[in-house]
Amino acid sequence: MSREEILSELKKVLVPYTENKEMLAGITEETDLIKDLNINSANLVDIIIDAESQYNIEIDFDSAEKMYTVGNCIDVIAEKINHSA
Amino acid sequence: MGGRVVVTGLGVVSPNGIGIPDFLQAIQNGVSGIKFVPEYEELKFNCQVSGTPAFEWEQLRNYIPETSLYGLKGKGIAFGIKAALDAWMDAGNEIYSPHTLWDTGCVFGSSVSDTDVIKNAITRVDAKESKKLGSRVVEQIMNSGVTAYISGRLGLGNKIVNNSAACATGTQSVLMGYEYIKFGMAKRMVVGSCEYVDKYIFGGFDSMRVLSRKFNHEPQKASRPMSLTAGGFVPGSGAGALVLEDLDYALARGAKIYAEILGGSTNSGGQRNGGSMTAPAADGVIKCINEAIKLSNIDASEIDLVSGHLTATIADKFEIENWSKALKRSGDAFPMVNSLKSMVGHSLSAAGSLETVAAVLQIVNNFVHPNVNLDDPNPEIIEITGENNLPTKKINREINIVAKANFGFGDVNTCLIISKYNN
Numbered sequence: 001m002s003r004e005e006i007l008s009e010l011k012k013v014l015v016p017y018t019e020n021k022e023m024l025a026g027i028t029e030e031t032d033l034i035k036d037l038n039i040n041s042a043n044l045v046d047i048i049i050d051a052e053s054q055y056n057i058e059i060d061f062d063s064a065e066k067m068y069t070v071g072n073c074i075d076v077i078a079e080k081i082n083h084s085a
Numbered sequence: 086m087g088g089r090v091v092v093t094g095l096g097v098v099s100p101n102g103i104g105i106p107d108f109l110q111a112i113q114n115g116v117s118g119i120k121f122v123p124e125y126e127e128l129k130f131n132c133q134v135s136g137t138p139a140f141e142w143e144q145l146r147n148y149i150p151e152t153s154l155y156g157l158k159g160k161g162i163a164f165g166i167k168a169a170l171d172a173w174m175d176a177g178n179e180i181y182s183p184h185t186l187w188d189t190g191c192v193f194g195s196s197v198s199d200t201d202v203i204k205n206a207i208t209r210v211d212a213k214e215s216k217k218l219g220s221r222v223v224e225q226i227m228n229s230g231v232t233a234y235i236s237g238r239l240g241l242g243n244k245i246v247n248n249s250a251a252c253a254t255g256t257q258s259v260l261m262g263y264e265y266i267k268f269g270m271a272k273r274m275v276v277g278s279c280e281y282v283d284k285y286i287f288g289g290f291d292s293m294r295v296l297s298r299k300f301n302h303e304p305q306k307a308s309r310p311m312s313l314t315a316g317g318f319v320p321g322s323g324a325g326a327l328v329l330e331d332l333d334y335a336l337a338r339g340a341k342i343y344a345e346i347l348g349g350s351t352n353s354g355g356q357r358n359g360g361s362m363t364a365p366a367a368d369g370v371i372k373c374i375n376e377a378i379k380l381s382n383i384d385a386s387e388i389d390l391v392s393g394h395l396t397a398t399i400a401d402k403f404e405i406e407n408w409s410k411a412l413k414r415s416g417d418a419f420p421m422v423n424s425l426k427s428m429v430g431h432s433l434s435a436a437g438s439l440e441t442v443a444a445v446l447q448i449v450n451n452f453v454h455p456n457v458n459l460d461d462p463n464p465e466i467i468e469i470t471g472e473n474n475l476p477t478k479k480i481n482r483e484i485n486i487v488a489k490a491n492f493g494f495g496d497v498n499t500c501l502i503i504s505k506y507n508n
Contacts, residue, residue, distance in 0.1 A: 016155040040152070042220040049219050 001081055003029075006055075006074045013050045017043045029071030044068075055081055090266045091506055092343040093335050094176025094328030096168040096277070097442050100136030100321050100429040103144070104171060109446050111428065112454040113479050117305040118429045119319055128284060132296035134304040135282065136321030136430030140164060148180070149238055156221040159199035164324035164435070165231040165279030166238070169193065172326040173239060173275060177340055182240040188334075190243030190271045192261045193232045193326070194254035194278035196434040200285040202226055231279055243271040251493030252394065253351065254278045255325060255437020256501050260349040262329045263501075272334045277326030280435040287320050293363075295398060296320065308397055308431075309458040310424035311405070311466050311475060315397040321430030325438030327445070342506045344445045347486075348381035349501040350374075360496040364400065367407050373498035374411035374490060381502035383486060385412040388420045388502075390453055392444045392489040395424035396431045402465050404492070409469045412488075416471040420488075423476065427457045437491040441501065444487040448505050453480040 001009075011024060018024045018037050033039045039047070048064050051057075051073070057080035059067075067073045095105050100118025102108035111118070118136045125133040145154055145163055148170050157163060169191070170180055202225045209218055224230050229247040236245045244265055250257045255278035262274030290296055297317040300307035308319040335342060354360030354369025378385055391408055395401050405422070409415050425440045432439060447453060459477045467475070490500040 017152050019150055019152055040220075043152070046156070046219045046221070049217055 001078070003074050003078065006077050007070065009054060010051070010070065010073055010077070013047060013054055017047060027070050029069065029074065031070045033068055033070070051077060057081060088267055088269065089332035090263050090329050090346045091332050091335050092327050092346065092445055093330045093340040094172040095343065095442050095445060096171030096175060096326040097439060098138045098140060098164040098168050098324045099439055100138050100323060103138055103140065103167070105175065105446070108442070109450070112425065112443055112446065113452060115455040115457045115479070116428065117457060119304045119307050121301060121304045124284065125287070128288070130287065130291045131294070131298040132291055132317065132319065133301040134297065134307045134319055135287070136319055136432065138164065138323050149234065156219070157225070159202050159225040159230060159281070160322070161195055161199055161279045161281035162225060162231045162234055164281060164322065165193055165195070165277065165326070166234050168277055168279065168324035168326035169235045169275050170238065172277070172328050176328040176330070180238065185240050185242035187242040188272035189241045189274065190245055190265060191232050191236045191241050191275040192244070192246045192248055192258040193235060193276065194248040194250070194258040194434050195228060195231055196249060196251065196254065196280055197286055198226045198228055198230060199281055200283050204285070235275060239275065241275065243274070249434070250351070250497045250499070251495055252431070252433055252436055253491045253493035253497045253499040254434035255439065256349070256441060256489060256491045256499040257351050258438065259327060259329070259346065259441050259501055260351055260499055263346045263349060266329055266331050272331045274329045275326065276329055277324060277438040278434045279324035280433045281322045282320045282433060290320055297397065306458050308427050310395040310397040310427050310456060311401050311462055312397070312459055313461040313463050315401060315463070317398055318396040318426065319430035321432035321435070323429065323432045323435045323439055325435060325442040327438070327441065344448045345504045345506045347383060347502040347504050348377060349499065350376035350380060351497070351499040352376070353498065354496040356496045362496070363494055365492040365496050365498060367403065369496060370404070370407040370492060370498050371411040374408065374488065374500045377488070377500035377502050383502060385414065388412065388486050388488045389484045390447065390487045391420050391422045392440050392487055393422055393424050394491045396426055402463060405466050405469050415469050417473065419470045419474045421453045421474050421476060421480065422470055423454055423456050425454070427459065437499065440491070441489055441503070444489045444503050448484050448487060448503060451481060451483050453482060453484065455479050
């Protein structure tokens with residue numbers, strides 16, 4: 001799965017946690033989930049759980065801690081997908 | 086101290102009406118919200134009817150942010166949010182304030198948090214999947230979940246309390262809010278209570294054999310307070326909410342005023358002298374009513390209407406006896422008596438706030454709502470109240486003062502005295 005494909009899937013995962021849908025449509029790898037998308041920090045846990053189910057992967061604690069920008073999320077997801085492939 | 090406390094907003098999620106206009110219409114016309122529940126038949130419950138509001142999650146859209154609505158599963162919390170925010174808007178406020186409202190607090194009660202949410206947690210943990218529980222479980226299984234949602238949405242910064250006193254919860258929350266304002270500790274309080282009786286809670290009551298079981302195929306006849314054929318209560322769900330306000334504060338902002346809370350009392354019979362986990366001690370009830378009257382500076386003869394606890398069990402008769410002893414009134418001199426439970430069932434913690442909202446509406450609109458299903462009143466009750474004080478049809482009459490009481494498991498009592506607002 002390419003980074004673009006992961007990004008487009010990730011947008012779907014982020015929908016329920018983001019009030020500002022316009023901002024979400026325009027996200028880039030630099031977008032910060034908490035600062036730019038105003039996602040409640042507690043919801044990062046839910047995003048990780050949803051991502052695990054979406055990509056059929058397991059994200060460990062250490063990797064989860066890196067997931068604060070869209071780019072970081074893609075890094076972690078890409079690594080796990082390749083690992084399990 | 087000495088400030089007056091008035092009601093400036095009302096909200097309701099009731100089995101016979103969601104929102105004040107529908108609820109008012111329903112209680113004026115004796116509309117029952119009790120329905121047969123096929124699932125309870127499948128579960129082999131003795132009682133197969135309940136009073137459950139026609140609530141849909143969509144009704145919370147625009148009440149809380151979409152991201153907060155997503156993942157909200159606790160129906161008791163949902164009922165509470167809707168009722169409280171409706172009351173808040175009814176009092177002339179915007180839902181969202183960018184500032185913390187330091188002079189406004191919230192006392193909202195509940196009995197149990199949603200057991201469906203708890204069941205999900207139990208199931209996942211037992212399946213070694215606790216990792217998948219997510220961030221939204223704790224806020225919905227904590228008792229203070231409902232106050233957390235309400236106060237967070239409105240930005241309330243004063244006292245935020247979740248009270249729990251079984252069936253006395255709703256009236257007790259009104260009383261606590263009243264006291265905070267009365268004693269100068271808050272200017273405004275959002276008060277009320279909520280309950281969602283799901284099958285697990287329902288089952289416990291069913292097993293106690295305290296529920297109505299002879300009218301499963303005539304659900305609207307199943308809740309029969311004070312009737313000879315009363316055979317137990319009908320479990321219900323819902324939420325009622327009020328905005329209470331310091332009179333001067335309300336006048337200064339030009340708020341409309343529904344009624345005044347004159348005072349109230351909450352106590353316990355101590356589970357002594359006939360009081361137990363499930364039955365109130367007569368002396369506790371009488372003391373509670375008397376203290377409420379005394380603190381309200383009224384005479385018992387001034388009470389126009391008793392909005393009773395009156396659940397449709399054997400206890401109805403004892404309750405009426407206690408009212409008679411406390412008020413020192415009987416026969417034609419007895420006040421009018423009604424029980425909202427005849428239409429909506431007994432919604433446990435939500436009962437007191439729903440009934441308080443109904444009491445305020447009767448004061449504002451000068452009527453006494455009917456006791457539905459009272460075609461066969463218990464003669465022992467009639468002997469005390471006289472024949473004309475238990476209306477079965479709406480009575481149009483000026484209502485100045487209502488005594489609203491509830492008595493709960495654990496032998497806890499609460500009585501409120503609510504009056505027409507006279508400036």
